[in-house]
Amino acid sequence: MAKDLAFTCTSCGAAHSKWSGQCDACGAWNAIVEEAPLATGPTAKTLGAKRGHAITLTDLATQEAAPPRTMAGVEELDRVLGGGLVAASALLVGGDPGIGKSTLLLQAAARFARNGLKVIYVTGEESTAQVQMRAQRLGLTESPVRLASETNLRDILTTLEAEKPDLAIIDSIQTMWADHVDAAPGSVSQVRAAAHELTTFAKRRGISVIMVGHVTKEGAIAGPRVIEHMVDTVLYFEGERGHQFRILRAVKNRFGPADEIGVFEMTGKGLAEVKNPSALFLSERGTPAPGSVVFAGIEGTRPILCEIQALVSPAPQGQARRSVVGWDGGRLAMILAVLESRCGIPFTGLDVYLNVAGGLRIHEPAADLAVAAALVSAREDTALSPECVIFGEISLSGALRPVSQTENRLKEAQKLGFTCATVPQVTKRASLQGMTLRENRDLAGFVTEIFGIKADGRE
Ligand code: TYD
Ligand code: MG
Numbered sequence: 067m068a069k070d071l072a073f074t075c076t077s078c079g080a081a082h083s084k085w086s087g088q089c090d091a092c093g094a095w096n097a098i099v100e101e102a103p104l105a106t107g108p109t110a111k112t113l114g115a116k117r118g119h120a121i122t123l124t125d126l127a128t129q130e131a132a133p134p135r136t137m138a139g140v141e142e143l144d145r146v147l148g149g150g151l152v153a154a155s156a157l158l159v160g161g162d163p164g165i166g167k168s169t170l171l172l173q174a175a176a177r178f179a180r181n182g183l184k185v186i187y188v189t190g191e192e193s194t195a196q197v198q199m200r201a202q203r204l205g206l207t208e209s210p211v212r213l214a215s216e217t218n219l220r221d222i223l224t225t226l227e228a229e230k231p232d233l234a235i236i237d238s239i240q241t242m243w244a245d246h247v248d249a250a251p252g253s254v255s256q257v258r259a260a261a262h263e264l265t266t267f268a269k270r271r272g273i274s275v276i277m278v279g280h281v282t283k284e285g286a287i288a289g290p291r292v293i294e295h296m297v298d299t300v301l302y303f304e305g306e307r308g309h310q311f312r313i314l315r316a317v318k319n320r321f322g323p324a325d326e327i328g329v330f331e332m333t334g335k336g337l338a339e340v341k342n343p344s345a346l347f348l349s350e351r352g353t354p355a356p357g358s359v360v361f362a363g364i365e366g367t368r369p370i371l372c373e374i375q376a377l378v379s380p381a382p383q384g385q386a387r388r389s390v391v392g393w394d395g396g397r398l399a400m401i402l403a404v405l406e407s408r409c410g411i412p413f414t415g416l417d418v419y420l421n422v423a424g425g426l427r428i429h430e431p432a433a434d435l436a437v438a439a440a441l442v443s444a445r446e447d448t449a450l451s452p453e454c455v456i457f458g459e460i461s462l463s464g465a466l467r468p469v470s471q472t473e474n475r476l477k478e479a480q481k482l483g484f485t486c487a488t489v490p491q492v493t494k495r496a497s498l499q500g501m502t503l504r505e506n507r508d509l510a511g512f513v514t515e516i517f518g519i520k521a522d523g524r525e
Pocket of ligand 2: 167169
């Protein structure tokens with residue numbers, strides 16, 4: 067029999083037989099803690115000895131109608147949910163502490179209540195008075211949302227069973243305590259057990275449950291990733307604390323497209339929808355400076371323009387720094403390597419800083435070319451045309467690969483007043499009146515055309 071695994075990663079929930087500084091399943095540092103293992107199931111031998119009931123099999127064709135959905139009436143939220151909240155579904159809303167999850171869900175609760183749902187909001191983190199004060203600040207005191215401050219899961223489930231709401235919000239799953247599990251609240255076993263109870267309860271009673279989960283960097287509190295597989299929909303609320311923009315991103319959705327985003331702005335009166343995110347992300351752009359590039363990206367089904375900024379400066383001594391905000395550090399290393407070996411532009415001895423303006427986080431490889439352009443522009447101290455957007459994927463050979471939804475990206479750029487785009491060469495030309503396309507086959511050709519640098523590094 068396998069040895070009992072008594073160490074669990076609080077970030078991803080992976081089990082380990084011994085402690086180590088880094089989890090080899092998810093790469094998180096300092097996240098492994100010792101925990102009593104969950105009761106193991108019956109062994110294969112006992113399963114074979116006692117026969118179970120035969121289960122009913124059915125066809126793929128269904129007679130049932132699609133599950134009913136309720137709109138919040140907040141376009142940014144409804145789109146991320148895949149067209150409204152599905153009845154009897156379990157959702158997880160994850161995010162850093164203090165990013166605005168409670169604010170978002172209190173506002174959503176009030177909207178759903180106004181649209182006819184019976185909503186119960188259970189907070190395990192704050193007192194009812196604190197939530198009432200927030201409701202007052204948000205102007206929601208008239209809303210028929212029912213409120214309780216409680217952490218005992220058994221009491222909560224009993225209450226929900228009696229009250230029969232359409233939607234229950236649990237803020238947060240890490241504060242819930244299931245008394246049949248002998249572990250502290252916030253531990254992996256407690257969080258898993260509480261989420262499991264709530265999810266099965268949601269399905270059985272036809273109640274939608276939204277659970278809040280704090281992302282934890284390290285320590286003994288389990289992060290939301292531990293329960294992602296149990297729920298129907300996983301949304302993450304992202305943003306930089308210093309910025310007012312917040313992005314709600316669907317990373318998993320059994321009832322709609324994943325990767326859809328909703329953009330909000332944190333104001334003194336709670337979260338406000340942002341209908342035209344591109345205009346907002348570009349609004350702080352000043353005069354064209356070296357290292358600044360406008361990237362035409364796609365988030366979910368929506369084109370979003372944003373500014374990518376790079377700064378390259380001589381490294382004082384020792385190892386040069388590579389610092390990234392809003393993009394992947396590994397991908398930056400790759401672009402730097404391609405620039406060096408395919409285009410003869412070295413970055414050794416130079417500090418490199420890369421930043422996606424406005425607190426947006428980009429996951430698309432289509433940003434490669436925009437990043438490369440920003441890096442070379444910063445290194446050469448040459449500003450690019452402010453009328454131009456850039457996008458395209460870079461391969462290790464230095465070739466430029468076309469990306470999806472070229473037309474959509476170009477249309478959005480044109481809508482915002484851009485007149486030219488630098489893109490990879492495609493077989494089927496995308497064309498748009500009034501928009502000049504500069505096409506390149508490879509990165510070396512691109513840097514020669516824009517910056518006049520030949521592939522061997524000579525200008
Ligand atoms: P909160 O929803 O409590 O975050 P979370 O539940 O994710 O931990 O929001 C925290 C921050 O939001 C807090 O620092 C104050 C700010 N805030 C506003 O700026 N405006 C508002 O109207 C509200 C309610 C909060
Ligand atoms: Mg909160």
